[in-house]
Amino acid sequence: GNSVTQMEGPVTLSEEAFLTINCTYTATGYPSLFWYVQYPGEGLQLLLKATKADDKGSNKGFEATYRKETTSFHLEKGSVQVSDSAVYFCALSDLWGKLTFGQGTILTVHP
Amino acid sequence: GAGVSQSPSNKVTEKGKDVELRCDPISGHTALYWYRQSLGQGLEFLIYFQGNSAPDKSGLPSDRFSAERTGGSVSTLTIQRTQQEDSAVYLCASSLLTGTQHFGDGTRLSIL
Numbered sequence: 642g643n644s645v646t647q648m649e650g651p652v653t654l655s656e657e658a659f660l661t662i663n664c665t666y667t668a669t670g671y672p673s674l675f676w677y678v679q680y681p682g683e684g685l686q687l688l689l690k691a692t693k694a695d696d697k698g699s700n701k702g703f704e705a706t707y708r709k710e711t712t713s714f715h716l717e718k719g720s721v722q723v724s725d726s727a728v729y730f731c732a733l734s735d736l737w738g739k740l741t742f743g744q745g746t747i748l749t750v751h752p
Numbered sequence: 753g754a755g756v757s758q759s760p761s762n763k764v765t766e767k768g769k770d771v772e773l774r775c776d777p778i779s780g781h782t783a784l785y786w787y788r789q790s791l792g793q794g795l796e797f798l799i800y801f802q803g804n805s806a807p808d809k810s811g812l813p814s815d816r817f818s819a820e821r822t823g824g825s826v827s828t829l830t831i832q833r834t835q836q837e838d839s840a841v842y843l844c845a846s847s848l849l850t851g852t853q854h855f856g857d858g859t860r861l862s863i864l
Binding site: 685686687690740742743 | 783785787794795796797800802808811843845847849850851852853854855856857858
């Protein structure tokens, strides 16, 4: 079956630091890949997505590239802000749109 | 309010009682999904409705769980004879066909 593995958290960074959250997946076929974010006290929101190999998703300074050869979709941001503190989930969808999520990574950014 | 609406936002009930959770999807969205977010299991798929097709119930953890979607719109997730391990946040999402899913704020269920 499908599965998603995220790097263990929590991750604590200072403002303006570089962020990487690793994500690898196992899937049959060619899934779409997503990063979702859950800010404190808020619901789950789509951050970015990529639907085929070598696609790069980007939003709010975050980027992730769909790497079929390494089955990865690592999230990166060059300079994090305090407002980026949240829980980040990597996910993939099957043909019917059902999402399989990673465990989630808690990010805390200090001023 | 154009987003996915879930009610109640919080529910506390005694072990053994039945509960009903409601999801009102975005108007016109054909697909509706239920997920559960718990400390031990993370975020997991429960059930999926697409138009008038038979639902995909492959993620339901036991036969105490059931869901229906009336008129292709509102959905109700029912948990019978609740157990403490059912405590979680239940999330609903909707989408156009298999497009981007939009999530509600969830129902936090606590079983005493």
